[in-house]
Amino acid sequence: MSAKIPDIYAKNLICTPPEILSPAGDHEGLLGAIKGGADAVYLGIGEFNARQGAKNFTIDDLEAAVDLAHSHGVRVYLALNIPLKQKELQHVLDIVDRAYAAGIDAVILQDLGLLRLLNEIYPDLSLHASTQMTIHNKEGVDFVAGLGAKRVIVSRELTTAEVKDIVDNSGVDIEVFVHGALCYSYSGKCLFSSFLHDRSANRGACAQPCRRRYRFLVNGREIDEKYVAGSYPISCAELSTLTGLEDIIKTGVVSLKIEGRMKKPEYVTASAAAYKAAVEKICTPGEKPTRAELEAGEAELAKLFYRGFTRGFILGEKGVSHSKYSSNYGAFLGKVLDISRSRGSTKLTVRLEEDIQVKDGISIFTRERMLGSAVTGIVTISGEHVKSACHARRRRAVFLKKKQ
Structure with missing residues (x-):
């Protein structure tokens, strides 16, 4: 008996498409967002944002960035999503004034005092309450709306049911994160880094x-990690909601946010x-994403x-940590069947589960650690040198050459 197709994939949702809000950690990131079809981007100026590790923008090149984005129909939101010190207030106000003159579309804020102040100074400027405020219910939304917020980026700990309840019972726009890195703590509430490094x-x-x-x-006795899963x-897995995106859209949120201002x-x-x-x-009426299409898109990401990947609390996950590895290690390529070494190079025999090309980067998991390398050559089992290999051919085995 054939399995019943889930209702979510069997019919279309008639809706207004929510915006795709992409990260722009620098000029190249901005170009990447435009190329990908983002409806809006968010970016930071100098140190006054929650991603000091990103290259970020300067106040002097902000106008050109805004003009470029607007020429492609892309909105620009300025992230000022940190709590401020009193001595920084005037500098931040100067940044906002320049950004306002440059035509910024909105400012994302964590500091409640700055939210109220900017609402008084720039009543026509859209102000967004950052997820760093940890707003997780209607009362929190109503509070920041009273200070001037026109949009609230709600906590990543909420489920779709909780998000829908907020959307249905509040008078401001609601935004959620749908992809990217997660914090183990509640957003805006982690002090671990401060305690360890004063950062x-x-x-x-x-x-x-x-x-x-x-x-x-x-x-007092150390426990082997095999008994505790890692x-x-x-360390949290990356949020990926692509396969459950329709459930999120049904909540009525206006914006789907992607994390990644420090990514390529x-x-x-x-x-x-x-x-x-x-x-x-x-x-779109008459169109419908299949499970296979969504899973293929996720595999490419x-x-x-x-x-x-985790579907996150928003799609019902009870835990989002991934305790075995903490760094980027890519999609599963295949299983190593044999290893041989010669001067200056190593040859791996691999049964492929994914396609591969020369110059692709690979991660190799050993019992002790993860090793990284680039593929310098591919040889089929029959001895043919090729530039790429397709896994679809009976889960084929190939020799991968890499430099030591």
Whole structure:
């Protein structure tokens, strides 16, 4: 008996497509977002944002960035999503004034005092309450709306049912994250980095202690990591909601946000394009995304950045950590059948589960650690030298050459 196709894929949702909001950590990231079809981008100026590690923009090149985005019909939101110190207030007000003159479309804020102040000074400027505020219910939304917020980026810990309840019972636009890195703590509330290194995660300088390896001690005795599923207990997997995107759209949110201002432009382009295509199919009568299409799109995103995917709390996951590895290790390529070494190179015999090309980067998992390398050559079992190999041919085995 054939399985019944889930209702979510059997018919279309008639809706207004929510915007795809992409990260722009620098000029190349901005170009990547435009190329991927993003409806809007968010970017930071200098140190006054939650991603000090990104290249970011300067106030002097902001106008050109805004003009470029607007020429492609892309909106630009300025992230000022950190709590401010009193001595910084005037500098930040000067930045906002320049940004306002440059035609910025909105400002994303965490500081409640700055939210109220900017609403008084620029009543026609759209102000968005950052997820760093940890707003997770209607009361929180109503509070910041009273201070001037026109949009609220709600906490990533909410489910679709909770998000829909907020959308249905509040008078401001609601935005959610749909893809990218997650914080183990509640957004805007982590002090671990500050305690260890005097680097505030809430001020954009996180040292990422959650990505580190930890030992487990019980009554003073160390426990082998095989009994606790891994050595990275508080490292989160990457959020990916592509296969459940229709459920999120049904909540009525106006914006789908992608994390990644410190990631490569290729990631920005691909993630924007994948979510844009899915949204358009979901919201277009007569079109419908299949499970296979969505899974294929997710697999392509995994090749660009992957440390395990989670559907997140928003789609019902109970836990989002991925304790075995904490760094980007890509999509599963295949199983190593044999290893041989010669001077200057190593040859791996691999049974492929994914396609591969010369110059692709690969990660090799050993019992001790993960090794990284680029593929310098591919040889089929029959001895033919090729530039690429397709896994579809009976899960074929090939020789991969890499430099030592």
